[in-house]
Amino acid sequence: MAGPDEGHHRPLRETLSQLRLRELLSEVQDRVEQIVEGRDRLDGLVDAMLAVTSGLKLDATLTTIVHTAIELIDARYGALGVRGHGHELVEFIYEGIDADASRHIGKLPQGLGVLGALIDDPRPIRLDNIGDHPASVGFPAHHPPMSTFLGVPIRIRDEVFGNLYLTEKNSGQPFSEDDEVLAQALAAAAGIAIDNARLYEQSQRRQAWIEATRDIATELLSGTEPAAVFQVIAEQARRLTESTIAVVAVPAEEDDEDSARELVVVEAASAEPVDIAAFAPIPVGVGIVGEAYARRAPVRTGDLDLAGAGGPAMVLPLRTTETVAGVVITQRSAGGAPFSADDLSMAAAFTDQAALAWQLATTQRRMHELDVLTDRDRIARDLHDHVIQRLFAAGLALQGAVPRIRPADAQRRVEQCVDDLQDVISEIRTAIFDLHSGSSAGSTRLRQRIDAALTQFASDGVRTSASYSGPLSVIEPAIADHAEAVAREAVSNAVRHGNATEISVSVRVDDNLTIEITDNGTGFNGPITESGLANLRLRAEECGGTLSFEESPSGGIVVVWQVPLP
Structure with a gap:
């Protein structure tokens, strides 16, 4: 039989057990919710990876990466900065700031402040308050307020292509460690997508260069005057390098290709009308263009003065196995994107093939001219050995018959025929001389x-x-x-x-x-x-x-x- 104390403690133990059970159930529920949320975020990450890797156009891929990152991390603002050759951003794709606000802000970020810190040290940065970071330089006028920040680098193999930036979670909370992990995973997928897009665009550009080379070779070998093809070369070079202008310069007429002293511009291709006379002669061996011609080596430069206009340029010798026919110069407007090593490689291959086709066509024309000269010599020899001799014999025969011809009128007509034969012989001799002269x-x-x-x-x-x-x-x-x-x-x-x-x-x-x-x-x-x-x-x-x-x-x-x- 239970004592009074045991009856008193039983409800208390039952109450404590129920509380522990409720706590356990609540904890299990929280764990389940975390698992579900984690699964949802993983599903979101998979969807995001599929989204960013689905396209092959680089510009569209970069825009998709920013949009997908904002949705995956639930951020208000997102951006992707593409790194240049130095400490700068050459491209900045953003979402969350409308066009009107962007116009009031002015210039896009150049890679300073916290953005620059990620360029200097490409490791993830997660901040609860941007202003607390030592590298922070504040925001320009009209820029929306931002506090929380998450930045991760985007790598393509060993190269840092750029950085992914996210600010201001929609929930108002700081970015979490899970957000950072998701952003890094998305950045890894973005690197693969960007690499694929770049390889695709590169293959497309190579195909375009190959087709341009084929077209020029066809023009040359179909009998088009080699000098006329220089205009086609200039047009194709300008189009394929996305340049403002492209010119072709060749040795001056009085110079031999092997001992040329200066180059003169003979063709120019531009969206605007161009006066070739505005281009000064280019001394061989002097300056970027002259040295490229003398050394038979293509070069690219960040700035070249071409007829008073500056900008990134490439100088591409038209080189064959034996000589250099000239140079092709392509130039973008001042402030334009510099030419890459791939640009130089593909353009140089194009001009090399064009020069070989030019050399082959020139040799073909010379062989044809030699055949023509050979035919002329044969015709001249036949005219001299056969036609003139027979005409001369006919003239002598008529001249010998003149005294025996009656009446006088017929005699005069025969004499006129003899004179006409002499004129014909004289003209044939002139033609023979012209044929021999070539x-x-x-x-x-x-x-x-x-x-x-x-x-x-x-x-x-x-x-x-x-x-x-x-x-x-x-x-x-x-x-x-x-x-x-x-x-x-x-x-x-x-x-x-x-x-x-x-x-x-x-x-x-x-x-x-x-x-x-x-x-x-x-x-x-x-x-x-x-x-x-x-x-x-x-x-x-x-x-x-x-x-x-x-x-x-x-x-x-x-x-x-x-x-x-x-």
């Missing part, structure tokens, strides 16, 4: 230009003829221009003012260039335009020559324009 392009142009001038005035009532003797290929372009103008004006005067119906032009090349225009017009009895003769005389005097005219046997005028040849 530079018939200029002479052919002069011959065609004079023939074209005569054709303009030929009609049913006007007969024109032209004969050529001597090597027209030795005539310089400037003198050829004068010669065409003289023939055109003299024929025009004969037709319009002398009423001529027959005009012959004789072009003879020896020590002098002599152009003789004979017509059957009214001669000195008709009107003579002093302005026309003055123009002919002035052209002769400019070339150190003379102009003379006399009456022709047919009653017209013979104009003789003669200038010495160098």
Whole structure:
């Protein structure tokens, strides 16, 4: 039978047991809630990792990292600073501050204060009050107030790409150790995502460089003039390097590639119109550009003065196995992003391939020219050995038959045929000389230009003829221009003012260039335009020559324009 004390203590023990049970249940519930919360946060971390690693565009990936970090850590503000080559941030992606507030704040952070501390020592920083940190320098005007801070570095293998910054938890509490662990885990995933995006963009850029190289090689090998392809090279280099301007400079015309003294800009590509004359000659071996050409080595620089404008630039020699055809210079505007080592490597590979294609195309053109010269020699030999000899024999046969021909009218016609054969032989000999000289392009142009001038005035009532003797290929372009103008004006005067119906032009090349225009017009009895003769005389005097005219046997005028040849 229980005593009175035992009955008194039983309710007390039961009460204590119930209290302990409630405490235990409460503790279990807290543990369960922590487990659930931890599981939810782990699920959130997994989702965040999947989100930041899902894209391949670098800019979009950086923005996703900031947004995902804010949601995962439940922060009000977030940012990602990309480190430059020194102690600075070259890019700053943020979320939580609207555009109006950002405009009032002004310049983006440059990596000073607490942000700079994370750059100097890339280890996580967690602060309950930013202002208490020794490196704190405060906030600029119009900046929203911030107290709590969490910063973690983002690494890509051994390289610190940048830092992830979070401030102000939405709950108003400081950042916890768990928040720091989650932020570090997210930063690790972000590093992988950024690396993948950079590799993808790099592969895309390499593909673009390869396609540009292929296009230029196709242009060159399809027969496009090598010099014309320099414009394509400049355009592609500017586009692929995201430059403001790109120029191509080659040795001056009077310089040999192996002993060039200065480079001149021959092509420029820019979004704005560019005057090539504004670019001064570049001395070889002097300055960044001249040294890159002389050493056959590509270089990049943070600042290059190009026609009065500065900015980051690359100098890329157009080098082949034997020589350097010139240099390509690409430049970004002042304050633009500097060129990276990858930029230099890919651009140099492009210019090397373009230079090799240029060399191959140039060699191909020279071989073609050699084939043409060989054909010309063969044609000239055949003309001399076969055609001229047969024409000469025919002329001799006709000339021998002249005394036996009756009546006199037929005799005169045969004599005219003999004279015509002699003129044909003379023209063929001139053509043979031009073929042997290997530079018939200029002479052919002069011959065609004079023939074209005569054709303009030929009609049913006007007969024109032209004969050529001597090597027209030795005539310089400037003198050829004068010669065409003289023939055109003299024929025009004969037709319009002398009423001529027959005009012959004789072009003879020896020590002098002599152009003789004979017509059957009214001669000195008709009107003579002093302005026309003055123009002919002035052209002769400019070339150190003379102009003379006399009456022709047919009653017209013979104009003789003669200038010495160098």
